[in-house]
Amino acid sequence: MTNERTILLIGRTGNGRSTIANVISNTKKFKESEYAISESEGGQIEHFRVRGGDMIYNIIDTIGIGNNRFTEEETLRRLANAIKGVQNGLNQIFFVISGKFTQEDVEAFTLFRTVFFGEDIGKYTTIIQTKFPGFRDPEKRRKNKEVMRNQNENVATILSSCRRLVHVNNLTEQEDFRQRARNDSRAFLRNYLSSNCQNVYIPSNLGEIDERIQNYLAEKNHGDDKQIQINQLIKENQYLREQLNNFAAQQEFQRFQNKFQNFLNPFQGFQGFF
Ligand SMILES: Nc1nc2c(ncn2[C@@H]2O[C@H](COP(=O)(O)OP(=O)(O)O)[C@@H](O)[C@H]2O)c(=O)[nH]1
Ligand SMILES: [Mg+2]
Numbered sequence: 388m389t390n391e392r393t394i395l396l397i398g399r400t401g402n403g404r405s406t407i408a409n410v411i412s413n414t415k416k417f418k419e420s421e422y423a424i425s426e427s428e429g430g431q432i433e434h435f436r437v438r439g440g441d442m443i444y445n446i447i448d449t450i451g452i453g454n455n456r457f458t459e460e461e462t463l464r465r466l467a468n469a470i471k472g473v474q475n476g477l478n479q480i481f482f483v484i485s486g487k488f489t490q491e492d493v494e495a496f497t498l499f500r501t502v503f504f505g506e507d508i509g510k511y512t513t514i515i516q517t518k519f520p521g522f523r524d525p526e527k528r529r530k531n532k533e534v535m536r537n538q539n540e541n542v543a544t545i546l547s548s549c550r551r552l553v554h555v556n557n558l559t560e561q562e563d564f565r566q567r568a569r570n571d572s573r574a575f576l577r578n579y580l581s582s583n584c585q586n587v588y589i590p591s592n593l594g595e596i597d598e599r600i601q602n603y604l605a606e607k608n609h610g611d612d613k614q615i616q617i618n619q620l621i622k623e624n625q626y627l628r629e630q631l632n633n634f635a636a637q638q639e640f641q642r643f644q645n646k647f648q649n650f651l652n653p654f655q656g657f658q659g660f661f
Contacts, residue, residue, distance in 0.1 A: 392584050393445040393473060397466075398483035399495050400451030403517035406557045407483060408433070408448045410569050411576050417448050419559075430469025437577055444580065447473065452495040460604055463502070467596045470503055478584035480504075480512040482549070486519075493541045502599045504590045509548030511588040513579070515555060522554040523571065553579065 394411070396404040405417035412435040431448045450457070450465045457465070482499070484492045500508045521527030532552050536543045546552060555572040563569070592599075 390441050391443045391445065391475070392478040392580065393447065393475065394479045394481060394580065394584070395447045395449065395470070395473065395477050396481045396483060397449055397495075397499055398451065398481075399491055400454040402451070402483045402485040402492075403515075403555075403557060404451065404481075404483045405448050406517070407481065407515060407555070407572075407576070408446050410555075410557050410572050411435070411580075412444070412446055413573060429465040430472060432472075437581075440581075442581075452498065453491060459607075460600075463600045463604070466503065467600060470590065471593055471596065476587040476589040477511060478587060479580060480508065480588075481515050482512050483515050483517060485517045488514075488516075488535050488538060488542045488545075493545065496545050498603070502603050503596060505592075507588075509545070510550070511586070512549045513583070514546070514549050514552045516552060517555055517557060519554040520556050522556045522568075528552075528554050550583065 396408055398404055401420075406419045408417040408431075409415055409419065412433050414433065414435070416433050417431060429450050432445055434443055434445050436443055447469060449469045450462055452462065452466075454462060482496060500506065516531070519528075519531065521531070531554065532546070535552070536546055553575070555575070556568045557572055558566075558568045560566065
């Protein structure tokens, strides 16, 4: 058995992937950013060893979905390069969400499942929820998971397909001078990794990623074209409705004018008196 483990961090920009990479590796090598705009450019890999052990951990931070620095196509291409680089397979994927499981997170997870990995992605994936102040309290964690499960069917399906939901709150030095929250996260995550990443996951059809990206983008563009057509039809429909309303109002006015004229008619003969 090899004494190497590889962990891949994925998710939407700003959710705290780079921070988790720093926390686990106990370094500051990954750039944490308050501003989604200064998103890292692609995959960054660092290695660390837990003191007293001989296991080498490779931790890979990837570009975030939804960053506003690159186009979607460029983002997917950079992600593909990072994932293709993992030749000996992955032992654990951390899908990072923050605060709550949003619709955008659902879409990002679906993208990873359909374009990059496969239906079995959940077997190797742990969801990490960052920015969760109650992370030390089992009751708050349980409640949060329950709320998330009841949120909607998509979220519930993703949750039940993954290994586990883990909560952390990786506060910055300004927020937590002694870094207690990060130390607790590190202890938990390292312990979790030591017993949860023995299996190796080699995503199938890695060679076809580029093709799947092209298909995904083509389908999406097709969807966008359809949406444009629908919007155009809605606009035309609105215009016709307005015309119809104007016409009806004119008719109504005409009817009123005629009635008024009819009312005035009997008095026409008296005009000479006024
Ligand atoms: N309060 C709090 N802030 C966090 C947490 N994780 C990340 N952050 C902050 O969120 C911002 C984005 O984090 P970053 O790791 O760069 O996100 P990435 O785009 O997913 O790599 C940074 O300002 C971090 O300091 C957390 O668990 N709690
Ligand atoms: Mg980052």
